[in-house]
Amino acid sequence: MTRPNIVFIMADDHAAHAISAYGSRVNHTPNIDRIAAEGATLDSVYCTNSICTPSRASILTGAYSHINGACSIYSEFDYRVPTFAEVLHDAGYQTALFGKWHLGVTSKATPRGFDQWKILPGQGEYIDPVMVGPEGASQIEGYATDIITDLSVDFLEGLDPGRPFALLVHHKAPHRPWVPHPRHADLYPAGSIPEPAAMWDDHASMSQAVQGVRMRLDDLTLTDVKEPVPDNLMGDDHWRERSSWKYQRFMRDYLQTIQAIDDSVGALLDWLDSHAMRDDTVVIYTSDQGFFLGDHGWFDKRLMFDESLTMPLLIRWPPRDRGWVARGGDDHKHRLRGNVARHGGRGHRGPSGPAGHQLPGTAAG
Numbered sequence: 039m040t041r042p043n044i045v046f047i048m049a050d051d052h053a054a055h056a057i058s059a060y061g062s063r064v065n066h067t068p069n070i071d072r073i074a075a076e077g078a079t080l081d082s083v084y085c086t087n088s089i090c091t092p093s094r095a096s097i098l099t100g101a102y103s104h105i106n107g108a109c110s111i112y113s114e115f116d117y118r119v120p121t122f123a124e125v126l127h128d129a130g131y132q133t134a135l136f137g138k139w140h141l142g143v144t145s146k147a148t149p150r151g152f153d154q155w156k157i158l159p160g161q162g163e164y165i166d167p168v169m170v171g172p173e174g175a176s177q178i179e180g181y182a183t184d185i186i187t188d189l190s191v192d193f194l195e196g197l198d199p200g201r202p203f204a205l206l207v208h209h210k211a212p213h214r215p216w217v218p219h220p221r222h223a224d225l226y227p228a229g230s231i232p233e234p235a236a237m238w239d240d241h242a243s244m245s246q247a248v249q250g251v252r253m254r255l256d257d258l259t260l261t262d263v264k265e266p267v268p269d270n271l272m273g274d275d276h277w278r279e280r281s282s283w284k285y286q287r288f289m290r291d292y293l294q295t296i297q298a299i300d301d302s303v304g305a306l307l308d309w310l311d312s313h314a315m316r317d318d319t320v321v322i323y324t325s326d327q328g329f330f331l332g333d334h335g336w337f338d339k340r341l342m343f344d345e346s347l348t349m350p351l352l353i354r355w356p357p358r359d360r361g362w363v364a365r366g367g368d369d370h371k372h373r374l375r376g377n378v379a380r381h382g383g384r385g386h387r388g389p390s391g392p393a394g395h396q397l398p399g400t401a402a403g
């Protein structure tokens with residue numbers, strides 16, 4: 039079998055319920071939906087730790103945190119377990135990574151197994167970000183999501199047609215503080231966004247740890263909502279109206295940053311289709327975890343709830359899957375890495391134990 043190309047697109051904090059293919063009530067993502075319409079939608083995919091660094095390490099290695107060693111947001115990834123990118127590179131793939139890394143900044147932790155890479159240090163900036171590559175750091179003018187897209191297309195344009203490739207597109211959006219591109223400024227205006235049914239949970243039956251988290255909508259800061267709270271919404275008596283006001287503004291910006299990602303997905307799909315690479319390329323869209331979109335009165339992630347643990351996962355491989363929806367309660371994430379490595383790495387298997395096995399159903403190819 040000819041080894042497929044792989045385009046792996048991962049957003050940061052993109053909840054599945056902010057993708058219309060997953061039934062979003064709050065936004066429309068036509069290009070991500072193209073992956074669903076032309077491929078497979080997996081609706082029961084969960085991260086094992088709903089925070090950036092450990093989840094990213096598990097996605098790249100197919101191993102749980104206690105095996106790959108990246109257990110907290112402060113961990114430096116040490117490659118005790120190889121990533122699927124290293125496996126593919128060793129198997130002859132042309133490989134590249136552009137965007138957010140967040141697995142450490144020391145020489146020990148920077149990306150390995152890539153012919154080209156350029157990452158945002160830490161969380162990175164939305165506007166005119168500094169990016170770090172093998173040649174050092176430099177500032178790049180523009181909007182981070184568009185820059186990551188342009189770097190990805192440049193890589194595609196320079197490919198050796200004689201070898202397969204794996205391109206990892208790691209968007210920083212839609213992570214806090216949600217700075218949209220001006221071209222999307224009119225979308226999802228404040229006041230127009232539906233509130234979730236569970237927005238006013240009182241948490242009375244939940245643990246003290248859960249009750250004490252600083253993730254209530256009223257905890258959103260001036261930086262988050264971009265304008266001062268009006269005087270008539272100040273004071274303890276107005277917390278509920280104030281929370282709704284903050285919800286509308288944080289969600290407006292969160293959803294607008296997602297729209298730039300959707301543009302990016304469209305640009306990459308169009309490039310593949312117009313270069314006759316559609317049938318030879320697996321396109322994967324996912325996020326490092328989910329996010330609370332006002333659910334239970336929260337923003338952010340961290341806790342073990344459906345909205346924060348659920349990852350979107352859509353896969354397009356035209357000869358294999360079309361309009362296919364996988365349902366079930368399995369932990370597919372740990373199978374994802376094994377699946378990618380298996381198709382590209384000439385029979386490579388992931389680490390032993392529950393990780394690194396193939397996806398069920400037709401998505402396994």
Ligand SMILES: [Ca+2]
Binds near residue numbers: 050051089090326
């Ligand atoms: Ca994240």
